[in-house]
Amino acid sequence: MIRFYWLLSFFVLVTASFAQTDDAATIQKIYNEALQNGQSYENLRFLTKEIGARLSGSPQAAAAVEWGRQVMDTLGLDRVYLQEVMVPHWVRGAREQGRILSQRSGAGQEVNLCALGNSIGTGPAGVVGEVVEVHGLEELDALGRAQLAGKIVFFNRPFDPALVNTFEAYGGAVDQRGGGASAAAQYGAVGVVVRSMTTRLDDVPHTGSLRYAADVPKIPAVAISTNDADRLSRQLTLEPDLKFYFETHCQMLDDVLSYNVIGEIKGTQFPNEVILVGGHLDSWDLGEGAHDDGAGCVQAMEVLRILKSLGIKPKHTIRAVLFMNEENGLRGGRKYAEVAQANREKHLVAIESDRGGFTPRGFETNASPAQLKRMQGWVTLLAPYGLHEMIAGGGGADIGPLEAQGTVLMEYLPDPQRYFDYHHTNIDTFEAVNRRELELGAAAMASLVYLLDRHGLGKAK
Amino acid sequence: MIRFYWLLSFFVLVTASFAQTDDAATIQKIYNEALQNGQSYENLRFLTKEIGARLSGSPQAAAAVEWGRQVMDTLGLDRVYLQEVMVPHWVRGAREQGRILSQRSGAGQEVNLCALGNSIGTGPAGVVGEVVEVHGLEELDALGRAQLAGKIVFFNRPFDPALVNTFEAYGGAVDQRGGGASAAAQYGAVGVVVRSMTTRLDDVPHTGSLRYAADVPKIPAVAISTNDADRLSRQLTLEPDLKFYFETHCQMLDDVLSYNVIGEIKGTQFPNEVILVGGHLDSWDLGEGAHDDGAGCVQAMEVLRILKSLGIKPKHTIRAVLFMNEENGLRGGRKYAEVAQANREKHLVAIESDRGGFTPRGFETNASPAQLKRMQGWVTLLAPYGLHEMIAGGGGADIGPLEAQGTVLMEYLPDPQRYFDYHHTNIDTFEAVNRRELELGAAAMASLVYLLDRHGLGKAK
Numbered sequence: 001m002i003r004f005y006w007l008l009s010f011f012v013l014v015t016a017s018f019a020q021t022d023d024a025a026t027i028q029k030i031y032n033e034a035l036q037n038g039q040s041y042e043n044l045r046f047l048t049k050e051i052g053a054r055l056s057g058s059p060q061a062a063a064a065v066e067w068g069r070q071v072m073d074t075l076g077l078d079r080v081y082l083q084e085v086m087v088p089h090w091v092r093g094a095r096e097q098g099r100i101l102s103q104r105s106g107a108g109q110e111v112n113l114c115a116l117g118n119s120i121g122t123g124p125a126g127v128v129g130e131v132v133e134v135h136g137l138e139e140l141d142a143l144g145r146a147q148l149a150g151k152i153v154f155f156n157r158p159f160d161p162a163l164v165n166t167f168e169a170y171g172g173a174v175d176q177r178g179g180g181a182s183a184a185a186q187y188g189a190v191g192v193v194v195r196s197m198t199t200r201l202d203d204v205p206h207t208g209s210l211r212y213a214a215d216v217p218k219i220p221a222v223a224i225s226t227n228d229a230d231r232l233s234r235q236l237t238l239e240p241d242l243k244f245y246f247e248t249h250c251q252m253l254d255d256v257l258s259y260n261v262i263g264e265i266k267g268t269q270f271p272n273e274v275i276l277v278g279g280h281l282d283s284w285d286l287g288e289g290a291h292d293d294g295a296g297c298v299q300a301m302e303v304l305r306i307l308k309s310l311g312i313k314p315k316h317t318i319r320a321v322l323f324m325n326e327e328n329g330l331r332g333g334r335k336y337a338e339v340a341q342a343n344r345e346k347h348l349v350a351i352e353s354d355r356g357g358f359t360p361r362g363f364e365t366n367a368s369p370a371q372l373k374r375m376q377g378w379v380t381l382l383a384p385y386g387l388h389e390m391i392a393g394g395g396g397a398d399i400g401p402l403e404a405q406g407t408v409l410m411e412y413l414p415d416p417q418r419y420f421d422y423h424h425t426n427i428d429t430f431e432a433v434n435r436r437e438l439e440l441g442a443a444a445m446a447s448l449v450y451l452l453d454r455h456g457l458g459k460a461k
Numbered sequence: 462m463i464r465f466y467w468l469l470s471f472f473v474l475v476t477a478s479f480a481q482t483d484d485a486a487t488i489q490k491i492y493n494e495a496l497q498n499g500q501s502y503e504n505l506r507f508l509t510k511e512i513g514a515r516l517s518g519s520p521q522a523a524a525a526v527e528w529g530r531q532v533m534d535t536l537g538l539d540r541v542y543l544q545e546v547m548v549p550h551w552v553r554g555a556r557e558q559g560r561i562l563s564q565r566s567g568a569g570q571e572v573n574l575c576a577l578g579n580s581i582g583t584g585p586a587g588v589v590g591e592v593v594e595v596h597g598l599e600e601l602d603a604l605g606r607a608q609l610a611g612k613i614v615f616f617n618r619p620f621d622p623a624l625v626n627t628f629e630a631y632g633g634a635v636d637q638r639g640g641g642a643s644a645a646a647q648y649g650a651v652g653v654v655v656r657s658m659t660t661r662l663d664d665v666p667h668t669g670s671l672r673y674a675a676d677v678p679k680i681p682a683v684a685i686s687t688n689d690a691d692r693l694s695r696q697l698t699l700e701p702d703l704k705f706y707f708e709t710h711c712q713m714l715d716d717v718l719s720y721n722v723i724g725e726i727k728g729t730q731f732p733n734e735v736i737l738v739g740g741h742l743d744s745w746d747l748g749e750g751a752h753d754d755g756a757g758c759v760q761a762m763e764v765l766r767i768l769k770s771l772g773i774k775p776k777h778t779i780r781a782v783l784f785m786n787e788e789n790g791l792r793g794g795r796k797y798a799e800v801a802q803a804n805r806e807k808h809l810v811a812i813e814s815d816r817g818g819f820t821p822r823g824f825e826t827n828a829s830p831a832q833l834k835r836m837q838g839w840v841t842l843l844a845p846y847g848l849h850e851m852i853a854g855g856g857g858a859d860i861g862p863l864e865a866q867g868t869v870l871m872e873y874l875p876d877p878q879r880y881f882d883y884h885h886t887n888i889d890t891f892e893a894v895n896r897r898e899l900e901l902g903a904a905a906m907a908s909l910v911y912l913l914d915r916h917g918l919g920k921a922k
Contacts, residue, residue, distance in 0.1 A: 032623045162493045164846055164901070199897065359820065359876045361847070385625055386822070386876070388849035415820045415847070415876065417897045436660065436878045440625070 023381055023454070026312070027447045031385060033306050034443035040298040041435045043071055044357070047298065048288035048430040055117075055285040056325040057089030057256040064281050065259045068297065068322045072263035075305050079266070082259040085335040087325040089256045090118055092285055093249030098193075098222060100232055101128070101243040108245065111228040114286060115248040116177060116194065116221045117209040117328045126247035127152070127191040127220060133236055137175060137183045149188030152244050154236075155180045156229050159199040159420070166416045167355070170197055174208070181221040182213035192221035193244060195229035198420040203227050206424045207284050209328045222246050260332045264319040265304060267453075273316045275452055276350040276407075277303045277445055280326035280333075280398055287428035291419065294430075295357030295438055297322045299412075302442035303449055314453040316348060323398040326354070330397060337401035347407040349452055351445060352396025356422070357438040358414035362389025363448060365410040366403065367457065374458045378451050387444055389413055408457060412445055484842055484915070487773070488908045492846060494767050495904035501759040502896045504532055505818070508759065509749035509891040516578075516746040517786040518550030518717040525742050526720045529758065529783045533724035536766050540727070543720040546796040548786040550717045551579055553746055554710030559654075559683060561693055562589070562704040569706065572689040575747065576709040577638060577655065577682045578670040578789045587708035588613070588652040588681060594697055598636055598644045610649030613705050615697075616641045617690050620660040620881070627877045628816070631658055635669070642682040643674035653682035654705060656690035659881040664688050667885045668745050670789045683707050721793045725780040726765060728914075734777045735801075736913055737811040737868075738764045738906055741787035741859055748889035752880065756818030756899055758783045760873075763903035764910055775914040777809060784859040787815070791858060798862035808868040810913055812906060813857025817883070818899040819875035823850025824909060826871040827864065828918065835919045839912050848905055850874055869918060873906055 034040075051067060054060040065082065072080040096115055099108030115121065129150055134140060135157040140148065155176035159169035174197055181192045196206035203225045212218045224232065235242055261281060267273060279296020283289020300320040307318060324332035340347060351363070362382075365372060376390045394400075395409025403409055414437070422428040495501075512528060515521040526543065533541040557576055560569030576582065590611055595601060596618040601609065616637035620630035635658055642653045657667035664686045673679045685693065696703060722742060728734065740757020744750020761781040768779060785793035801808060812824070823843075826833060837851045855861075856870025864870055875898070883889040 031625065035622045035625075161496045161897075164492065164496075166897075359878050383849070388844070417820050417901070418895050421895065434879050434882065436622075436627075440878070 023451065026450060027381055029310055030306055030446045030450065031443045033309050034302065034439045034446065035436070037309070038302065038439040038442065039305055040302040040438050040442045043298040043301065044290065044294050044433060044438065045430055047294045048290045052288050053285045054281065054283050054289060055090065056087040056258060056282045056328060057253070058285070061258060061282055061324070065261055068261035068281055071301055072261065072320070075263065075301070076308055077263045077265055077304060080263040083262055083336065083339060085258055085260060085324055085331050086255045087258045087331050088329045089253040090328055091251060091253060093121060093251060096222070096248045098224065098244065098246035100235060101245055102235060102239060103242065104239055112203045112205050112225040113222045113246060114205040114207045115250045116223055117207050117284065118252065119181070119210055119221045119248065119250055120218045121248040121250040122220045122246065123249065124247065126245055128243055128245040129190050130241055131232070131236060131244045133233055137179060140183050140187055143187070145187045148184060151189050152191040152193055153180065153184035153189045154193045154232060156195045156233055158195060161199050166199060166420050169199060170420060173197055177208050177223065178211055181210050181219055182216045185216045185219045189219060191219055191246065194221065194223045196223045196226050197423065198226060200421050201226050201230070204425045204427055207286055208424045220248055222248060258324045260324050260336055261322040262319060263301070263304060264317055265307060265314060267316040268313050269315040271317050272346055274319050274345055274347045275316050275449055276319050276321055276347055276399065277449060278321035278323055278350065278398060279353050281322040282325050282327050284327055284424045286424065286426040288430055290428050290430050290433050291356035291422050292424065292428055293326065293354045295433060295441065296353035299353050299438070299442040299445055303446045306442070306446045312450065316453050318449060318453065326398050333398035334401050337405065340402065341405060347402050347405060348457060349408045349410060350395065350399035350402050351410040351412060351448065352399045353412040353441060353445060354396045355412065355414050355416065356419045357433045357441055358418060359437045360386050360440050360444040361413045361415050362387045362391065363410050364391045364393030364413055365408060366394060367408045368460045370459050371408065371457045382447060385440065385444065412441060414441055484912065487911060488842055490771055491767055491907045491911065492904045494770050495763065495900045495907065496897070498770070499763065499900040499903065500766055501763040501899050501903045504759040504762065505751065505755050505894060505899065506891055508755045509751045513749050514746045515742065515744050515750060516551065517548040517719060517743045517789060518714070519746070522719060522743055522785065526722055529722035529742055532762055533722065533781070536724065536762070537769055538724045538726055538765060541724040544723055544797065544800060546719055546721060546785055546792050547716045548719045548792050549790045550714040551789060552712060552714060554582060554712060557683070557709045559685065559705065559707035561696060562706055563696060563700060564703065565700055573664045573666050573686040574683045574707060575666040575668045576711040577684055578668050578745065579713065580642065580671055580682045580709065580711055581679045582709040582711040583681045583707065584710065585708065587706055589704055589706040590651050591702055592693070592697060592705045594694055598640060601644050601648060604648070606648045609645060612650050613652040613654060614641065614645035614650045615654045615693060617656045617694055619656060622660050627660060627881050630660060631881060634658055638669050638684065639672055642671050642680055643677045646677045646680045650680060652680055652707065655682065655684045657684045657687050658884065659687060661882050662687050665886045665888055668747055669885045681709055683709060719785045721785050721797055722783040723780060724762070724765060725778055726768060726775060728777040729774050730776040732778050733807055735780050735806055735808045736777050736910055737780045737782055737808055737860065738910060739782035739784055739811065739859060740814050741793070742783040743786050743788050745788055745885045747885065747887040749891055751889050751891050751894050752817035752883050753885065753889055754787065754815045756894060756902065757814035760814045760899070760903040760906055764907045767903070767907045773911065777914050779910055779914065787859050794859035795862050798866065801863065802866060808863050808866060809918060810869045810871060811856065811860035811863050812871040812873060812909065813860045814873040814902060814906060815857045816873065816875050816877065817880045818894045818902055819879060820898045821847050821901050821905040822874045822876050823848045823852065824871050825852045825854030825874055826869060827855060828869045829921045831920050832869065832918045843908060846901065846905065873902060875902055
């Protein structure tokens with residue numbers, strides 16, 4: 001009997017070891033395919049250079065939907081389809097401008113700015129006012145209506161450069177952009193100027209969405225470049241009563257019909273259990289949306305292409321989703337989860353790539369400790385490809401609504417240092433993406449999908 | 462007695478745990494200093510933008526020496542000095558050019574090329590000949606004088622894109638650049654054209670040094686861009702007898718007096734034992750030598766600045782060395798080791814940063830397995846900063862000559878994906894360096910120096 005157990009243990013060990021070797025060989029093939037025959041870079045070129053910026057509701061967003069469908073149609077998938085979703089349609093309009101009006105120098109000094117997404121415009125009259133500089137929303141309560149009514153509030157709390165993870169620095173500053181306008185409006189402010197969301201010091205303004213609170217007047221809001229924010233702050237110490245003028249012509253139009261783009265390989269054993277990989281197809285209207293999130297879209301499609309090319313027949317259904325409207329509404333992500341719920345589709349795992357096409361570092365997930373531990377066991381297989389991190393964390397925005405259905409969320413983590421150099425700007429272009437870094441990201445996601453499909457997630461508890 | 466041992470173990474454990482906490486706190490301070498008050502980026506700006514390219518023997522190299530000395534003079538070090546070294550003085554000369562001479566199309570098609578470093582020039586007459594394309598030096602023996610005499614040999618073996626580490630791909634291709642000219646000349650070839658050393662497909666030629674064998678005629682050699690290499694190869698299949706023309710005006714002048722730039726903080730306990738951090742001050746004459754190796758120089762100096770700023774008084778002498786002439790002679794590295802030997806200086810460890818200012822991955826070292834194991838124990842301290850790799854490998858070129866004196870060599874490993882996009886080209890400029898990635902590299906090196914100084918290397922066996 002003892003001998004029997006011994007033999008059994010031996011058998012289990014050998015099998016485990018074979019599985020590991022087998023996995024290593026498959027992952028090597030996945031990387032070879034991505035690096036030798038990769039299509040993600042050429043797909044990104046087309047999306048960014050031939051279509052370009054594609055804000056929800058724009059003609060370019062419609063073109064991107066058709067492009068995504070056509071690219072997936074070439075992959076020999078089992079199903080490619082569009083999923084209807086109504087999206088907001090915000091437009092930037094005519095030339096935006098802003099000036100520091102110094103009574104000392106006499107002349108207005110032009111600054112680099114852009115309207116925040118979803119903001120109302122000032123119209124041709126613009127808005128002008130004295131400037132109150134603050135470093136956080138909580139300062140407004142102390143200032144109150146007495147000091148804020150009729151003023152322009154300037155939110156100037158910078159990213160904390162000491163945070164190694166730039167996404168933490170973003171998280172520590174972005175409430176100014178998202179909630180600053182309504183917070184200032186409740187004390188009678190007439191406009192808001194926000195320091196751009198980046199650690200970099202340069203002349204590039206960063207847009208991004210704001211959310212108006214329901215019961216407060218809507219006031220126009222713009223982001224100015226970090227160099228201009230520093231300049232404005234310096235000048236305010238010399239001349240506290242200087243004025244700032246800005247003019248924007250943005251407006252929110254009626255909702256527009258758009259689509260999530262979906263393609264899938266049916267699972268051989270569990271066709272009703274889905275492993276999802278995705279990115280978002282919409283982008284801001286500045287630049288080309290290359291890192292945010294053209295990269296995630298072409299990587300998600302590349303995962304399917306790689307599996308097909310290698311003849312891997314997954315046990316579970318593997319689905320690539322290009323979500324619409326992540327940037328200013330999240331309608332695509334919400335609609336997707338709603339339909340999944342209605343159709344009783346079971347999503348085991350959803351993996352999002354929405355942190356740019358940079359060199360791979362790993363993944364984060366909201367999986368249970370036991371599941372995370374199992375995935376951490378895969379790091380020995382992934383470390384040779386630079387994937388050392390398998391950590392607890394959230395998932396991406398688009399897949400978030402699936403969490404309520406018990407889906408394990410995962411987010412691809414490329415290196416975060418350069419992301420906020422480009423995020424929501426006119427320099428987020430194809431040229432800012434390195435081919436190999438993009439391809440390695442696609443291979444990383446394909447490898448994770450392969451391991452999840454083959455070995456499963458394990459117990460949720 | 463048992464109780465005594467128990468207490469002792471407890472004491473050791475507690476001490477070790479305090480040490481770890483203490484180390485973690487110091488490393489956090491090092492990173493805060495690098496990211497909040499870093500000087501490396503501004504120093505790099507000056508070196509690249511105000512001085513620029515600085516090939517050994519050039520006036521710019523002399524200016525860079527004086528700049529390095531002056532920057533170190535501001536750091537409050539115990540000693541800053543120059544070390545004389547005679548360096549080669551190769552100059553590129555007037556405009557270089559090359560053309561594919563197609564008898565079909567009638568016209569010459571211009572290609573993007575540059576002379577390889579140390580090459581002789583063609584002079585105004587240029588060199589012209591039919592082209593023999595090969596993919597490796599070994600193919601020349603089979604072709605022999607019969608097929609190579611009077612010809613231009615075109616070395617066109619590309620980087621292997623499937624290698625995740627681009628330095629391995631470089632190692633697999635660079636013999637064509639380094640040894641191709643003499644290998645071809647021994648069979649009577651009149652010139653050499655080499656595919657640029659990069660995975661990227663673009664129009665940028667990459668220079669780099671060649672070595673002429675002693676007993677073979679010297680023939681001129683150039684690198685052409687990867688796009689042009691693909692074009693030339695395609696046209697050769699259509700028109701095998703097409704000719705190629707190129708003209709270069711480079712030449713090797715007499716040796717010039719130059720300097721290694723050295724600064725140090727004296728050790729409090731072991732002033733005669735040195736921990737060295739370094740990069741090389743010279744660069745190729747194209748571009749600005751930002752990643753190669755302005756980054757390594759400013760990082761080495763930043764290590765000393767950070768230690769001084771934090772009031773860390775190292776036990777061993779910490780020395781920053783800006784080596785001269787890594788690119789086309791290694792005279793600085795050789796001279797440094799020679800002087801160290803003559804002065805009986807003991808170098809415990811030498812750490813080089815010469816793989817660009819990219820996001821940190823870790824270090825490699827030729828240390829003994831026991832020493833490596835000790836250093837791998839530090840990875841838990843370093844991983845929060847993205848430093849997961851502590852692996853066996855070589856050291857950098859400049860520190861190599863110290864190996865014979867028993868010095869442990871280490872090389873800083875930033876992420877390798879983008880390095881060969883810029884290496885030895887006119888696009889290796891300041892703009893290609895990300896501030897945070899550069900600063901994180903300096904902090905990585907400072908943290909390693911701190912740990913080495915505090916805990917030592919352990920046994921060499």
